[in-house]
Amino acid sequence: MPCNPRYEILFEPMRIGPVTAPNRFYQVPHASGMTNALPRVRAAFREAKAEGGWGVICTGACSIDPSSDDAPLPFATMWDDNDIRAHALMTEAVHRHGALAGVELWHGGASVMNRTSRLPPLSPSGIPWMATHVGFMGNLRPKTMDKADIKEVLRCQAEAARKARTAGFDVVYVYAGMGYLGYEFLLPEYNHRTDEYGGPIENRVRFVREMIEVTKDAVGKDCGVALRVSLEELRGRPGRNQPSEAHELIELIADLPDLFDVKMDSSPTDCSASRFTGEGSHEPVIDFVKSLTKKPVVGVGRFTSPDTMVSQIRRGVLDFIGGARPSIADPFLPAKIREGREAEIRECIGCNICISSWHDGVPVRCTQNPTAGEEWRRGWHPERVERADAAERILIVGGGPAGLECALTLGRRGHEVMLADSSRSFGGRLTFEKTLPGLSAWNRVVDYRLGRLEEMSNVSLYPESRLSADEIIALAPDRVVLATGARWTDMLYSSLEIPVGRLDRPDVLTPDDIAGGRLPQGPTLVFDFDNYYMGGVLTEHLAAQGIPVSYVTPAGQASAWTIMTNELPLVHRALARRKVAVTTLHILKSFDGETATLVHLFTSEETRVACRSVVIVGLRLPRGELFEALTERADELAATGIRSVDRIGDALAPGAIAHAVHSGHKLAREIGTNVRWQPYRRDTPIVDAVADFDMRTAAE
Numbered sequence: 001m002p003c004n005p006r007y008e009i010l011f012e013p014m015r016i017g018p019v020t021a022p023n024r025f026y027q028v029p030h031a032s033g034m035t036n037a038l039p040r041v042r043a044a045f046r047e048a049k050a051e052g053g054w055g056v057i058c059t060g061a062c063s064i065d066p067s068s069d070d071a072p073l074p075f076a077t078m079w080d081d082n083d084i085r086a087h088a089l090m091t092e093a094v095h096r097h098g099a100l101a102g103v104e105l106w107h108g109g110a111s112v113m114n115r116t117s118r119l120p121p122l123s124p125s126g127i128p129w130m131a132t133h134v135g136f137m138g139n140l141r142p143k144t145m146d147k148a149d150i151k152e153v154l155r156c157q158a159e160a161a162r163k164a165r166t167a168g169f170d171v172v173y174v175y176a177g178m179g180y181l182g183y184e185f186l187l188p189e190y191n192h193r194t195d196e197y198g199g200p201i202e203n204r205v206r207f208v209r210e211m212i213e214v215t216k217d218a219v220g221k222d223c224g225v226a227l228r229v230s231l232e233e234l235r236g237r238p239g240r241n242q243p244s245e246a247h248e249l250i251e252l253i254a255d256l257p258d259l260f261d262v263k264m265d266s267s268p269t270d271c272s273a274s275r276f277t278g279e280g281s282h283e284p285v286i287d288f289v290k291s292l293t294k295k296p297v298v299g300v301g302r303f304t305s306p307d308t309m310v311s312q313i314r315r316g317v318l319d320f321i322g323g324a325r326p327s328i329a330d331p332f333l334p335a336k337i338r339e340g341r342e343a344e345i346r347e348c349i350g351c352n353i354c355i356s357s358w359h360d361g362v363p364v365r366c367t368q369n370p371t372a373g374e375e376w377r378r379g380w381h382p383e384r385v386e387r388a389d390a391a392e393r394i395l396i397v398g399g400g401p402a403g404l405e406c407a408l409t410l411g412r413r414g415h416e417v418m419l420a421d422s423s424r425s426f427g428g429r430l431t432f433e434k435t436l437p438g439l440s441a442w443n444r445v446v447d448y449r450l451g452r453l454e455e456m457s458n459v460s461l462y463p464e465s466r467l468s469a470d471e472i473i474a475l476a477p478d479r480v481v482l483a484t485g486a487r488w489t490d491m492l493y494s495s496l497e498i499p500v501g502r503l504d505r506p507d508v509l510t511p512d513d514i515a516g517g518r519l520p521q522g523p524t525l526v527f528d529f530d531n532y533y534m535g536g537v538l539t540e541h542l543a544a545q546g547i548p549v550s551y552v553t554p555a556g557q558a559s560a561w562t563i564m565t566n567e568l569p570l571v572h573r574a575l576a577r578r579k580v581a582v583t584t585l586h587i588l589k590s591f592d593g594e595t596a597t598l599v600h601l602f603t604s605e606e607t608r609v610a611c612r613s614v615v616i617v618g619l620r621l622p623r624g625e626l627f628e629a630l631t632e633r634a635d636e637l638a639a640t641g642i643r644s645v646d647r648i649g650d651a652l653a654p655g656a657i658a659h660a661v662h663s664g665h666k667l668a669r670e671i672g673t674n675v676r677w678q679p680y681r682r683d684t685p686i687v688d689a690v691a692d693f694d695m696r697t698a699a700e
């Protein structure tokens with residue numbers, strides 16, 4: 001189908017200094033968790049987006065010098081010739097599809113702990129970022145940069161820019177955002193200097209200006225030079241001649257970079273989850289930039305709707321449509337718009353599982369796109385699957401995220417698929433979870449898959465079909481896949497942090513009871529040791545219905561794991577808004593219908609709380625009955641011609657929706673093939689030469 005004429009503006013070529021992007025789709029720098037240690041994994045991950053039509057594809061943060069070392073968090077480097085070769089794999093891959101390759105050169109300043117390099121972190125005035133979360137906390141405070149340090153960082157930036165050009169990059173970044181070094185010079189909290197780099201905004205911008213100038217001197221004839229800058233804090237500060245210091249900053253350097261990449265200041269606001277923030281949330285902070293510069297501007301906002309994208313351009317907010325998460329969830333988003341296939345866009349759901357991968361220090365994972373990070377090591381293309389040698393009749397029992405993804409991929413492989421679910425509508429756990437506060441966008445996992453399945457003639461959908469082992473055997477498919485999900489249990493929790501014993505009472509509920517329409521009566525205590533979203537969101541849900549509710553967890557924070565998805569501060573804010581009392585570091589010991597007894601995890605001190613109901617959000621176990629019933633009848637299965645019975649998703653190992661989708665996709669790719677139990681390909685760093693370091697020379 002042709003492109004909708006309304007969207008043609010998105011496909012106009014755009015200049016960035018000396019280079020030209022083929023269109024306005026710009027994959028802004030974002031963490032991939034891949035580092036230079038996985039160069040082929042990284043190149044293939046970025047290449048998928050170039051193939052899918054993104055006009056500019058950037059790396060994530062790429063350190064210019066060992067004094068910027070974020071280990072154990074994953075980051076790329078541009079330190080030596082091996083790095084050039086590692087990055088060249090990506091630039092070549094991106095160029096194969098006519099896109100530009102950008103590199104986010106980066107110095108972390110005081111926000112990195114240099115745990116590997118053991119160099120003192122650098123900062124304008126010795127002011128650290130005092131993070132409170134274990135993963136980010138450190139106890140090495142930064143040194144104050146003297147003039148020689150500033151000169152050295154400028155030299156490293158120029159040298160890294162030259163290396164980037166050699167590696168084939170077309171766009172080279174200066175980074176002044178997200179608490180990193182350039183940003184620290186811009187903010188008076190970090191910058192207490194009394195020399196020409198501190199004081200009024202004209203002085204505070206000097207370091208960033210010099211970083212841009214040295215980059216332009218180094219590579220400006222061949223590469224576009226982009227400035228990535230966070231504007232949230234500065235926008236909140238009144239300026240002397242302009243509405244804010246952010247305005248003054250842009251005015252001062254309006255003609256200097258070839259492109260402005262504008263964003264928010266901290267991960268939770270910059271990359272906020274859909275649970276708390278909608279599409280286009282950056283606009284009120286960055287909307288003024290284009291009025292002060294003629295240079296192109298790129299920004300993000302989890303844009304997945306082409307109408308919103310066009311509106312950003314027509315209203316003069318942005319020139320390029322920036323995407324990080326939308327490009328992970330659907331690398332082929334631009335191609336689908338160009339080909340009039342908008343309905344097929346696999347829209348990002350804003351769950352931030354991708355961010356959690358970075359916090360975990362591993363290659364990116366995505367709930368919507370199970371192939372993200374698997375392009376090279378498992379050979380999974382985001383849009384294409386291999387046809388099966390012979391079509392088989394495959395019955396999938398359970399139409400939640402795992403079953404839906406498995407059905408879609410098996411259908412694309414040419415199998416005859418029957419998907420049955422006991423419920424009236426498909427979606428599994430999401431049928432309830434999409435109704436919880438802030439989670440409606442998560443149903444895109446279901447919408448996308450169901451939409452495609454309904455178009456496929458080789459897939460039959462059977463809602464309201466609870467299947468027993470007898471019925472499955474009677475259907476006599478070639479293969480059976482069980483995607484029957486998991487159950488929440490009423491298990492308690494020991495001080496050894498192990499689920500132990502049940503609290504089996506009629507006034508004790510689990511999320512399944514609430515999903516089934518039961519509500520707790522009277523003052524309710526939610527005990528959460530699952531630690532992801534369910535405990536917090538269910539508490540919000542109950543409070544919203546006027547139920548007096550308190551929240552207890554053995555963890556240090558409410559929904560503690562959501563620190564990984566940038567949601568944790570906002571979970572606490574949401575609970576506070578609902579006036580929910582939050583008790584941390586406590587275990588629920590007992591409940592008699594009137595009083596819950598809590599025990600402090602470390603001191604064993606007991607506290608009593610009056611309540612009439614308890615909701616336990618703790619251990620989930622697979623719904624395993626059907627699998628057990630079928631495997632007990634192996635002879636009958638063989639006699640009927642059923643070749644295999646597999647489990648996927650929560651029925652195999654309960655997890656997040658991302659795990660279920662990946663599990664369903666993996667089985668569908670591998671069923672009936674001999675790659676099924678083979679491990680993935682292992683990537684290796686590119687090492688041409690290891691620089692010799694002579695200790696004697698160093699000592700002299």
Ligand code: ADP
Pocket residue numbers: 397398399400401402403420421422423427428429430465466467468483484485486623626648649650651657660
């Ligand atoms: P996952 O996240 O692994 O996809 P879900 O819990 O979301 O798991 O979905 C499991 C689905 O399986 C639910 O919709 C449930 O109704 C369905 N289901 C469970 N047992 C049966 C059964 N015996 N027959 C048909 N559907 C079933």
Ligand code: SF4
Pocket residue numbers: 324325326328329347348349350351352353354355365366367368369
């Ligand atoms: Fe979007 Fe979630 Fe995928 Fe991240 S993991 S790209 S937030 S769907």
